[in-house]
Amino acid sequence: GQQLNQSPQSMFIQEGEDVSMNCTSSSIFNTWLWYKQEPGEGPVLLIALYKAGELTSNGRLTAQFGITRKDSFLNISASIPSDVGIYFCAGNFNKFYFGSGTKLNVKP
Amino acid sequence: EAGVAQSPRYKIIEKRQSVAFWCNPISGHATLYWYQQILGQGPKLLIQFQNNGVVDDSQLPKDRFSAERLKGVDSTLKIQPAKLEDSAVYLCASSHSGTSEVYNEQFFGPGTRLTVL
Numbered sequence: 001g002q003q004l005n006q007s008p009q010s011m012f013i014q015e016g017e018d019v020s021m022n023c024t025s026s027s028i029f030n031t032w033l034w035y036k037q038e039p040g041e042g043p044v045l046l047i048a049l050y051k052a053g054e055l056t057s058n059g060r061l062t063a064q065f066g067i068t069r070k071d072s073f074l075n076i077s078a079s080i081p082s083d084v085g086i087y088f089c090a091g092n093f094n095k096f097y098f099g100s101g102t103k104l105n106v107k108p
Numbered sequence: 109e110a111g112v113a114q115s116p117r118y119k120i121i122e123k124r125q126s127v128a129f130w131c132n133p134i135s136g137h138a139t140l141y142w143y144q145q146i147l148g149q150g151p152k153l154l155i156q157f158q159n160n161g162v163v164d165d166s167q168l169p170k171d172r173f174s175a176e177r178l179k180g181v182d183s184t185l186k187i188q189p190a191k192l193e194d195s196a197v198y199l200c201a202s203s204h205s206g207t208s209e210v211y212n213e214q215f216f217g218p219g220t221r222l223t224v225l
Binding site for chain 2: 098099
């Protein structure tokens, strides 16, 4: 099946810093989605990307759909403590595949 | 609008016992998904329904797992008998269906955390 490689696995940053994480795949996707999951909760959709090269923002979050359709990145600017959680990428080509997550820790 | 509802939130059973999970999707969402999320991993799709029909169950361990969505609304996922490796969070998600790209957006419930002893 499809493999999504998500990196980094975890990050420890200071409040106010910017964060970048990415996902790569060996195959192309039609859609890239980015989710955030907090303990004891289901993933919450942050950003959806539908076209190669598309750059979309949601507040302090910005995500891009790679032009090869095999990768995507998520940036968080000026991080705050409530950004703590696990961020998942998901790609869709007839079926959804999820990355293994990036665990973000923000130190006040 | 109300989100995806799941119950129970937590379940502890012994191996070889049976367990069932329930999901009620967002009103109007024709597509329903069950995922298994093992600790430290991303969700893995078990089964996808379109209304009351199965679209994809290629990763469902059919010797012990079953799922149904009889009336095309809520759904149940059953494990019988459970094994230790079934310990995980079982997530339900739903989405609209159709050809528009917005129908790719899945909304998740809070999940059911299963512990098999």
